[in-house]
Each structure stands twice: as C-alpha cells, then as structure tokens.
Amino acid sequence: MKDTAREAHDAEGRQSSAERGIVRRTMGVRLADAAAQLAAAGALIIVSLCLSLVSPVFLTFNNLFNIVAQTAVTAVIAIGMTFVIITAGIDLSVGSTAALGGMLGTLMMSHTGLSWPLAVVGGALIGGVIGLGNGLLITGAGLNPFIATLGMMSVARGLTYLTTNAVGVYGLPGDFGLLGQGLIDNIPIPLVILVIVAILAHLLLTRTRLGRYTYAIGSNQEAARLSGIPIGRYLIAIYVLQGLLAGFAGMIASSRVVSGQPNFGVGLELDVIAATVIGGASLFGGQGTIIGTLIGAFLIAVIRNGCVLLNINLYYQDVISGAVIWLAVYWDQFRRKKLATASQ
Amino acid sequence: MKDTAREAHDAEGRQSSAERGIVRRTMGVRLADAAAQLAAAGALIIVSLCLSLVSPVFLTFNNLFNIVAQTAVTAVIAIGMTFVIITAGIDLSVGSTAALGGMLGTLMMSHTGLSWPLAVVGGALIGGVIGLGNGLLITGAGLNPFIATLGMMSVARGLTYLTTNAVGVYGLPGDFGLLGQGLIDNIPIPLVILVIVAILAHLLLTRTRLGRYTYAIGSNQEAARLSGIPIGRYLIAIYVLQGLLAGFAGMIASSRVVSGQPNFGVGLELDVIAATVIGGASLFGGQGTIIGTLIGAFLIAVIRNGCVLLNINLYYQDVISGAVIWLAVYWDQFRRKKLATASQ
C-alpha cells in the first residue's frame, strides 16, 4: 500500500518537473531561433544605419536599386550554396559555371537568334549540366566535394574560354538588359527575381523532403543512410540545383553588361561561400538558412557600396571590409549567445 | 563432459586462429599504410612517366630543378596548411600574408638596407604576426576559421597595398635571388629549404605534443578539451606557424623575381588547400600528412609544367588540369580501397 502511494507521488513529481522542463526548453529554442535571425539581420541593419547617417545618398532609390541589382547575382548563387553547404559539401565551381552559362546563353541569342527568355533558360540548363557533373563525380566517383568542384572550376573555365577563344559575346538584343536592370512598375526586376528565388528556396528547404534530407545528410550522413534516405540521388539533385542557379545568375550578370563575359565570376565562389557562412551556415554541415544567406550577401554588398559612397581610399577599403566582416559575425555570435543564456 | 571438451578445443582453436588473425591484420594495416603513401605518390609518378614519354625535356636536370624551385613556395605554405586543416580549420589569408611578408621584407632591404637573410627572417615574422591575429580571432573572439581568415585575407591585402600604394618594390641586392633560385653544389637552394622545412614539419607533426594535439583537436575538439589539452594555446601556435611559413614563402617568391610584388598570391589559398586535400587531408579534420601534401603540391606543379612544355593552349590547360586532378584523386582512392581489401 505504502509503496504504491509513494510511486504515484513520485510519478507525479517527475511528471510536473519534466513538464516544466519542456516548456522552458521549447521557449529557449524558439527564442534562440528568432534571436539568431534578428541578430544576423542586426549587423546588416546597424551597418546600413551608420551609412545612412554619414552618406545622404545611401538611402536614395537609385542607390538601393544598385545594391539590389548588384547583389542579385551573388545572392542567387549563394542560395544554391546554402543547400550545398548544409549537406557539408562545397561548390568551388560556381564562378566558372556562371561564366559558362552566361557565355553559352548569350551565344544562343547572338548566333541562333533565340529569344532572350529562352536563352536565359538555356543558360540555366547549361549550369544544371555542370551541376550534374559535380553531383556524379561526388556520388558516383566518390570524390570529395572540394576536389570534384575544384576540378570542375578549372574545367568549366576552360570550356568557357574555348567557346569563343576568350572573347566576349556582343550584339545582344537590348531587351535582354531588362533581366538584370529593368523595372516593373518601379520595382527592380532583379529584386523581383531574387525574392521569388528566395521564397521558393526557403519553401524547398523547410517544407519538402529535399530540404529535410539536405539537413539530415549534412548533420549525420550515416544516420541519413540508416534511415533509408537515398543519399546519392538527393546530393545529385542539390548540385544540379546549385548549377541551375549559377547558370541563371550567369545570365543575370550577362544581362547587366548586355554581353557574355568569359572572365566573369573569377573568385566569385569565395564571395558566395562567405555570404552563406556569414549568414550562419556551417561548413561542417547541418546548419544554414536562406534568410541568413541573403543577409550575408547584402552585408558584403552594403559594405562595398558604403566604401565607394564615403570615398574611402581604395587600399583602406580592403582593410575595412575585412574588419567589418569580423565585427558583424562577432557581434552576431555575441548576441546569439547572450539571448540563448537569457532564455534559459 | 562432452561440453567441456568441446569448449577446451574451441578455446584453443580460437586462440591460435586469433593469434594468426592478429599477425595477419597487423601486416594488413602496415601494408595498407604503405600502400596509401605509395598510391598517393603513384598518381604523381604516373603523370610524370606520361610526361617523360611525350616530352624529352621533362626529365632533364634543368626542368626538374625548375619544378622544384617553382613548387617550393606553394609547398612551404601547404605544409603549414596541413597543420591548419588537420585541426579542421582553414586559412584563406595565406596568399595575402605571403604578399605582405614579401613586400615588407623586401622594403626592409631596400629602405633600411637590412641584409637579405635578416630581411627574410623579418618577412617571416610579419607573416607570424598575421598568423597570431588569425589565432586570436579564432580562439579569443571565437570566430570560425573561415570568417576569421577571410577577413584577414582582405585586411592583409589592403595593408600590402598600403605599404607602397600598390607599387612593386625594386632595386634589391642581387644576392637575394639566391634564396629562391640559387645552387649549393648543384643542389637547388629552394629544394634544400623545402626538404628541411618538410622534415621539421613531419617531425613536429608525428613526434611532438603539438603534432599529436593537432590531430586530436581536429578529430574531436571536445574530447581533446576534456583530455586536458589547452586547445586555444595550441590553435594559436598552429596559426602562427602557418603565418610564419606564409611570410617565409612570400620572401622566397620575392627572391625568385628579386622584387616585392603587391599582387602576389591572389588565389594562392586555393592552390595550397588543393595540394593539401589532394594529399589526403580532410577538411573535416583529423587527417593529413606532410608527405601527402608534398605529393599534392608536386602533382599540381607537374601538370602545369607539362602543359607549358607541350605548349598547350591556356584554355585546354584549364580543362586538362581539372581532369587530371579528378583522375589522380579518384585513382588514389581506388588503389587504397583495393589494397585494403587485398590485405585482408
């Protein structure tokens, strides 16, 4: 008799304290999540605020338009890179892929007279093919992503040069310029494109199997395998997606200069990866968000824009952008930690 | 009775078969180890063989000398990168650091008239200071290595430009050229330097606390911490080492063209990381060897050398080097797997 009573009492005690624990932790997780988003945006907001104080031009429509249009290319590729990096992969070939997509896409227009929207699709598809190559090298040949895409970076660049002997593609229809520089009812088209791509990518990442498995593969590939996820197929899909976006971005970049540029995107991979990592993705996989990546891409763009607006000595610009990136990420981490502790 | 007899028999059988098993297995591990080294070198050997068949010049003393001297810079930095990557870190700032070390080192010579050996030490120390900065950002400010060194890449490049307003340093003593191109008794000085650095680094990595902790930190940082390893201190030491080597390599590069070049080393980080990864290091830490890195660096160098010897069009060079890297790494993996299975 005494025993059962005690047990009932016990169970109750445990129950309630456990319940309390749950509420506490969930709140913590939720708060920390929100905080992470805010903190990341915070660095961007603060830098922007400072700039709008010191430069009256910063907040003008034209300047903001420029920033958006300039960032669209990096951001679109970085959205793909977010998927890749969440799987604990990397894609060094994006710059070359964008160049190849841009060159072949513009060549289609200038040589076969394809209409520009179709050529844009063509450029993106070329990128997708390169992405497929990366995916097959990684899953089929078992190369690690760094090596596979490093080789592809070189191969795709070579192919780009070969298409025209490293000469630009000119004589494109003027309309093609709309893609990267047009306005719809005063809203920049690149902004529209970026928003659409970002929303679709966000849904893909948070609401679909592909997205879920992206995190799972990066978080613990063995666990994903044991759960019966066909890892190879999903990895290929992710690298193809990255390729498509890179090819598409290559077409946006071409549109901005209404020409195909064989040297486009040299070193772009670093910018793109930086945007993703500044936005909170981890190169060790399992972590990253689309919104974070966008913030990272815009942070880099705003810093560059600010340096020009403020007439900062060119050579100090490098020093300043490096330092601002340190500060932004440091501050981001600091805020997160503080909020996480506070929410305990 | 029957039971015990059988058991006794069993136990005996087990014993001897187990013993045999152990001997066989140890041999297997040894063989697999040796095989791994050989397989890695194998790709290099095969590429070299092919080249010596198509180009009679390839195996001449002069050409081999050139390859060694050309590779010394990359290889010295890659040796440092091996440590960094084994800790699961990365150093993107090595190219800028080498440029800064090279510029300030040569400036010391040309402006303060420092003797060249001292200036070389000076250049290396400058690199060490940059490395210290990286180390502090990573351990002190808690930035992840990618962000810390990405910022430093920008900052160091800016500082390099600032030293001379992005103009080269000329008018250096002719003797300085010895470092990167001299001979001692017909042995190239860069080879001597490379061999010494490699041997010291190999000992450091395999025979000292620093080396062991390098692996432990990269394999499981938390386990290392709980085993009483002062992680911060060792990480700082490793980034300083990387900085010293980068600064030193910057001086070798300067010596090769007897001038300080502010644009030196743009994109070098990718070459260096590639050498390390081709040599078997894992970006996820815990894996890598000095000998592997050297093989990786020479593989890249030999491919480039071959392309020039055969006067291959730049556009095809890119395609070829990408493909050769794929093949080399793929073949390396394949051989290892096969040997591991064969040694069963």
Next chain:
Amino acid sequence: MSKQFPGVQAVNNVDLEIYPGEVHVVAGENGAGKSTLMKLLSQVERPSAGTITIEGKPIHFHGPRYAQSLGIAMVYQEFALAPHLTVAQNMFLGREPMKMGLIDQATEIQQARTLLKRVGLQLDPRQLVSTLSVAEQQLVEIAKALAIEARLVIMDEPTATLTGQEIEDLFRVISQLTENGIAILYISHRLDEIFRIADRITVMRDGSVVATLPRAEVDEPKLIKLMVGRELANLYPKPETHIGEVILRVEGFSRARVLHNCSFEVRAGEILGFAGLVGAGRTELARAVFGADPIDAGTLYLAGKRVKVKKPARAIELGIGYLTEDRKNNGLAMNLGVDKNITLARLPMFGGMLDLRRERRIALQARDSLRIRTPSIRQRVELLSGGNQQKVVVARWLETSARVLFFDEPSRGIDVRAKAEMFELIGKLAQEGRAIVMISSYLPELLNMCDRILVMREGRVAGIVERERFSEELIIALATGAQEDKIA
C-alpha cells in the same frame, strides 16, 4: 550469414531463426559480432555470404530502406540521430508524413508526441536532438524504431544508459509488441535483464554462434561460461581498501537550473557512487568539478587546499580525471588510432619528443588488461565495436596518475568479463590510495562496488548513504524524492 571487414571476420557462418512474438536475446563478449549481425539483418551492411528468408521467402539485399519496408526496425547501439534536426524530424526521417507534396509538420509532431509518451519520455518533439542527454537520445532512438510498422524490432543495447524507470517503460513496450506477434531481437550485457525478458538466448563468440537455448535451460553461471569460455568467480571484485584523508571536497556547487548547492567529499582509497534518475544532474556535477562546465557558485578543496578549476587542463594538472559518459561526442578522437586515444590525456614524452615505443607498450598493455578486441592497436577507433570503444576511454583514464577519478557510466556497453576486470582495476586504483567517484545508472554495480553512495535528484544532493545502510529501496526512494534523508 557471414561478414568480413578488412582484417576481421566479424560474423562467421551464423544461423539464426526468429519466431513471431518472441524475445530473442543475443549475448556475447565485446566484438563478438552481435551488432554486425544485426546490421546484416537490417541491411545496413551487405553480407559476404548467406541469405535471409522471411516466412520462407528469400530476401535480396537492397539497403536499409528496403529492410524497413519489410518490417524490420532497428535501434542502433551508436545512435543514428542527426543532431541538427528536431526529435520529431529524426523520428520520421525517411518516412515523413506528406500533404500536397509538402511535409505535414503538424501530423509529424502529433505522432512524435504519441510515440514519445509510449517510451515514457517527456520531451518537446520540436527540440533539437543536440540538446538531449545520452539517455534521452537512447529513448528517442527507441521511439524512432517504434514509428515503423515493424514485424521485427532489433534493439542493440537499448538499456546501456537507462535507469530503473525508463527500463520498466521499455519492458512494458516490449511486452505490448510481443503480444501483437512482433518479434524482438535484443542485445544486452546486463544479465538480470536478459533473464527477465528472454524467451530464447543465442550466445555468440568470435563471430560464431556458440549456442541457442530456451530461457529455461540457462542460468547465470552457464550463460557466463558460454560467453566467456570459463567461469567468473566474482562479478564485482571489491577489494579491501584503507580509507584515508579527504582528498577532494566540493562545497555548494551551483549552476543555474542544473545544480543546486551540491556538496560532498571523497577520501583516499574510497569509492563513492553517484546514483540518481536520468537527468538528475550527476553528469553535470562531475563535469563542473572537472572544470568542463562553468559554475555560478561553489568552492573546491583538494587535499585541504582551496583550488580554482576553470578548465579541464587545470583539473588534470591537479590530478583530477573525468571519464565521459558520451564516448562518441566527448570521449574519442574517432579517426585516430587506439593507441593515440589511450595516451591522449598523458603523452609519454622523452626529451621533448613523443616516446612512440613507450606509447606502443602502454597501448599493448591496456589492450591486454582490458581485452580490447582490435586487429591492431593502430586501428581507427571508429571501426571498433561499441564495447571496445568504451574500453579505450576507460584505458585512457586508467593511464593517468590522477588522484581523483570520476568514472561516468564506465561500464556502458562492456561485457561481463571486461566489467569484472575493469572493476578489479578500479579497486586496485582505490587500493593505491586514489579517490574514485563512480557514476552509474545500474544500481547493483554501485551497491557492490562503493563505500558510500551519493544520491542526486533534480540537481540536488538528496542524500549520502553509508555502505552499512545500502539497500536498493532506500536509494530509489531518495532518487525519486519519496524520502528525504539528511546528509550523513
């Protein structure tokens, strides 16, 4: 079935039959091939030879997804959870409920909650797995297997980190399953447990099956003999020790929401046990003393002198060691060799250089004394069986000459013989005058080995019991809060 790994014949020509509704226990020493055999059944590993038939039909190898579709669910020994996903996401990984091409998150969470309740785990399914304790992860792993409509559930040492109540919950679930005709394949090193739930027992040794017997035909000595090949005199060889001065005194350790004013002392030659329910804070207390986690308040005295320990490095300098309960995340450098892991906390040096020969000797000695089953002492730890990995962590701390040693769940996943040998070693350490703190979720271990037992509940010291007063009831009562005992 057979399975070869490079250098190891892990499973050797094994025949096994499983009937609906039975609990079939597989027992054997560490590295006997139990986990590998299970992985062959769940099609995680491809067999080198052999076939599986279900209801007479031969089954081909198509990977784990296929095995799941055949109704084979598995609880893995080394948890197969993705730390960056939530509990619910992990439980339905690969089998997400879908609605219009999108994942139906509401249903997913709903179902996860139901399953968690079944295994008796009070957790928000939206919580990240990386924030769970080892025991909680184990329960999630079990709940995950239950999410599959299975005909056969394989459980690889599900209770290694669980305490009384969770084990009871698990057994309740198991009996529900078997009543519905579902078969259970169960691996465990805990003998009492085996005898409680088994219908039939298969014993493995060196990859082969030694015997398959119905429960009624086996008793404990016989089972041990089948597994080990000889009889074991004493499972808990506690030596007579001289208990000396207080070495370590902990006063008022507190940390927000985890530890509340915890105090205790431990003497030279003494073995002090920490008992408590899962999540009682035993691990947290030990980690705090070791400097692995910060504390808000509290003082530490070592041999009477007040010391500050903010980092594990400092603790080790002072002669305090801590063996972690979470070998995978906090214990082992997985891609380094056995030897390097053993010497990690105390490198053998000679004139500023590592003494590789001595390192090899140390590792060989540890291998022999703890019977670490490995093809070579340079084998990467990740390729060892779970129990052998645990022995490597144990060996590391036996190597250090610490005056105070915390062992957190040291017997997790270790077989009977190795357990006995490890306890003997721990006893020897105590005899040498060291202070030992042993944290365990398995009460018989504590009751047999310890001089005193400290019981924790919800981050507080609920009581300290002297050996004369040892009884299972008393300790459980303290752990659950049914009885408040004034600290002796």
Next chain:
Amino acid sequence: GQVTTVQPSAGTGSGNGGNAANGPIKIAVVPKAVGFDYWEQVHKGATCAASKQKNVTMQWDGVTAETDVTGQVNLLTNFITQGVNGLVYAATDAKALTQVTNQALNAKIKVVNIDSGTEPQPANVPLFATDNQASAVKAADLLAQSLGGKGKIAFIPFLAGSATNDQRAAGFKQGLAKYPGLQLVAEQYSQSDANTALRVTQDILSAHPDITGIFAANEPGVIGAAQAVQRAGKAGKIVIIGWDAAPDEIKGVQDGVISALVVQNPFKMGYDGLNAAVQMVRIGAQVKSEDTGVTFVKKDNLNDPKVQAVLKPSCENPPL
C-alpha cells in the same frame, strides 16, 4: 505592369550643381585594375592635375582584376548614383561599358576615357590613350630587327580575355606576319603575376633551349621573363622586348638584359584626363581625343631628358 530599363539620374543635386565656374566639384578616376606600377602612374598624374585645380576633389577607386568587367560596371554605377560631376575611367571592356557611359551622360555626368575607350566612342567622350595595337606591331618590328628577321621566339601575354591584352597580342602577331623567318614556338600567359611569368618562361626555355627572342606584354611578364633569362645564363643572348617601365625593367635595359621597352605615358593620361573632365564640367568645353604616345626605351636613349621625363614622371616635371 510597365517594364522599363532603369535610367538612374544623379542621386543628389548637390554634387551636380557645381557647373558654376568655381564651385566644388568631384571627379572619380577609375583604372582598369589596381596594384600595378602603370595604374599608379595614372593615379599620380590625376592627383597632380587635381592638386593644381581649385576646389576639385578626386576619388580613386578600381577593381582588382582587369577582367572584372561586372565589378567595374558596378563600381561606376555606384559613382553615377553618388552623383560625381565627372567620370574618368579606363574601360575593361569596350562594348560592355558603352551603356555605363550612356548612363553617366544621361545623368549629366561628364565622361572621359583614359587608356581604353568604348565602342562606339561617343563624340562628347574624349579618349586619352595609346594605340596598343599599333605599338605592338612596332614591338614585333623591333624584335625582328634585333634578330635579323629569323629565329625562334616566345610570347608572354598576360590575361586571357582582357581587352588590352587582346590588342597587344593582335598587334604583335600582325607585326610578326611580316617576318616569315620568325617562328613563334610558345605562347603562355603570365596571369599578370611575375612569379607565374618566371615559371612559364623557365619552362619554355627548358622546352626550347634555342629560343632567341621573347616578347612580354606587360610589367609582371617582363620582370618574370627577364629573371628567367638571367637565371638561365642567357642574358644578352636572348632578345627581350617588353612593355611598361617599372624600375627593374629600366634596370634591365641598362644591364642589357632587356633590349627595348614599349613605354606609354600613363601619367599624362591621368593628368590630361582629369584636366579635361574639369574643363568639361566647369565651362562645358569640347575636348578632343588624343594619342598620348609611346616611347621605345633602349639603352641608347635611356638618358635622353625626354625619355627620363616619361620614365620618372613627377608633378614638378610632368611628361607632357
């Protein structure tokens, strides 16, 4: 919705309102790339001109690679938005930059091209430049003369896809066509990096030990090639024709390692370009394009005061 191409106007009126004869004005000067002696000379020339004008602020900014066309477009667009009064720049791509020039003109910003112009070159945008292609033809002539019209030669271009590079390469090959005795056996890019230039030249010398002439098309290429030749012990035996005038290139000419250098007048480009922009802004002047000329520097004319003025330009002694 209505789809249009954006037509940025100057962001603020303040900068643009300086058409007044003496008001403060702001001129942006943008080279093709930064980090080379050549562009630093342009910088010096522009700075010098700005210092001699009243109320003129100069802003110097550029991308790091001559091939970063998009980067330059972005940078220039930012300047247009910012509302500078004048834009002096060297186009990284003749065709792609046309639209930027047009944007600037639409925004009432005066534009001057230096070093490289656009295609088409608008009538109201003057160009201060050298004819790269014509000069490269002459470089080929020089090489042929020194070698007596026959022998194996190597060519070290710098950046694939860079407009300047393509012009020089085209000119050089056009020139070579006149000399069937000259055999071009190797062509390898230096990537505008002295160490790479050294490497490829060394490798070329290994593959073709009988080479007697090298043409290197910019500063780092010349530095690397000269080193390689010197280290191979072939100084003076191999004729090097180079481009640009970094101190060690001049020293190479003095020492006889380098036979001749094609030297442009970047200081003058910067100087004249900035002055032209100021005039256009202040008084709406029509300025005409101008060839700033090249000098062939050899050992024998090295000490010529005119040559010295080009080689060592300073604000006190501008090479005009």
